[in-house]
Amino acid sequence: MTYSPPTFLDIQKAAERIAPFANITPVLTSSTINKMAGKKLYFKCENFQKVGAFKFRGACNAVFSLKDNEAAKGVATHSSGNHAAGLALAGKLREISVHVVMPRNAPKVKIEAVKGYGAKIIFCEPTLEAREASLNQVKNETGAVVIHSYNDERIIAGQGTVALEFLQEYPDLDTLIAPVGGGGLISGTCVAAKGINPNITIIGAEPRGADDAFQSLKKGEIIPQTNPQTIADGLLTTLGDKTFPIIREHVEKILTVSEEWIVRAMRLIWERMNIIVEPSSAVVLAALLEHSEEHVGNHIGLILTGGNADLDNLPW
């Protein structure tokens, strides 16, 4: 079966599907940061989304896409991050069971968040093999539908609603910048944004210490991310076979950033905008500021992906 990527219509349907549950997030600006960048920047604040991250959109779309007989046995995933919380809340809202495989060493605060939404947690060793083996076992035992954190059309369509909302409010943006982890957000962003404005430029932002998307675009095939080294813990994953083709077709370039610039950009957002974003969010602003010589547009939309920062371990 040939893979058919999500369409603009899928994203519009996702937006309708999640509307009763997801927040329409605000767009903020900062005259100080505009001055520093020499451009007009618009920040789409998914740190104000339910569970504090855009991941709720995809999870919610996936869960509410299921037919009743599919949903009856619940959903399952492996994740130590925001996707786990997003799926847990989405499942709670649909009143189905949610099984989340998490590594034993996942941050306690993230475990508590997933528990707080009523999901069942299955702990495993902190390797990808152990996570996938545990997930398979859960699937076999429960019959739950597995919902991958990014390599899934329903997830991609859900994440695309960020850009849909953004461009509905700010149709004159000439450029969008999104961070790249597994590629769920940026591929959804591509489909939504190009569907509204075929001339818009989509740029990816990636930590230099986890630059698999940059390498993959260069090589023209998926290069797995091994041993990522970055504070941006939402961006450690490898592109998937459902996200890479969309990114290859639509993303103009990937800008990679240093750890130093991630921290500087993060602090700038905290200080100047008075909002809390996690390191993975700051990568988009870091890309603009570190690559000030790069040709980018003048009215730039940046997606701030989430706000689940550890207040006891700030990087400054």
Added chain:
Amino acid sequence: MTYSPPTFLDIQKAAERIAPFANITPVLTSSTINKMAGKKLYFKCENFQKVGAFKFRGACNAVFSLKDNEAAKGVATHSSGNHAAGLALAGKLREISVHVVMPRNAPKVKIEAVKGYGAKIIFCEPTLEAREASLNQVKNETGAVVIHSYNDERIIAGQGTVALEFLQEYPDLDTLIAPVGGGGLISGTCVAAKGINPNITIIGAEPRGADDAFQSLKKGEIIPQTNPQTIADGLLTTLGDKTFPIIREHVEKILTVSEEWIVRAMRLIWERMNIIVEPSSAVVLAALLEHSEEHVGNHIGLILTGGNADLDNLPW
């Protein structure tokens, strides 16, 4: 001459006057915090106001209230906090000179902020006497109009626009809670809120270590604040003769809070709402949570006054 406090009409005029310059700030909610409080809470986010605090409203109203011949010689104040920044920006917008007397030991970040808006800073010893003497000298030398940080009808009217905006968006709030420092915000809040809804309840929130408003209401006269001890550095001042009568007439009660609860409430707002507020802002939520036995309404508006927290010295 009898003192005539600002009227509801003054606040409406102030709102028109500052509209070209001030932000209409968002109102945020948190289902987690609602659950903890057992009530519906609405947070008016003045941390997203210009200069990061509601103080810009009063300063802007005062500066743009001046006739051209009054404004020509500039404005002056003494302040080590957000009023200084607010007045500096308002003066810059009107293109008049601004003189700010600051104690030598004011935090560097606040000095830089005031400088950044182009105000002239006059340093003095860190005592109230030295500040007033320096301000008098500036006034005599320059002819600048002195604009006190709270004991001024124009300031009170400007701060009242917070509640005006809040109740225009959420007319069904039955209670408003504002922090009390010198009383500029809460007295403006009283005039605005009672003008819209005479039955609304206004509650003040104050650190127990700087409880001059609580003591003053109890005694029926202004009790000066001596030796305040609190992390809420925006709430150290004593009520003024223009704010106290309004507070005495309209404020139902003052709830005082411990330092521990201020820090807990501040962290809760950071973690659950993903916004940055300074300690003085957190006092309103601390009051609700620490006094859970107190009778208050069910749809409560809380004014978060500012977001200028020191990211290098967090209280946890």
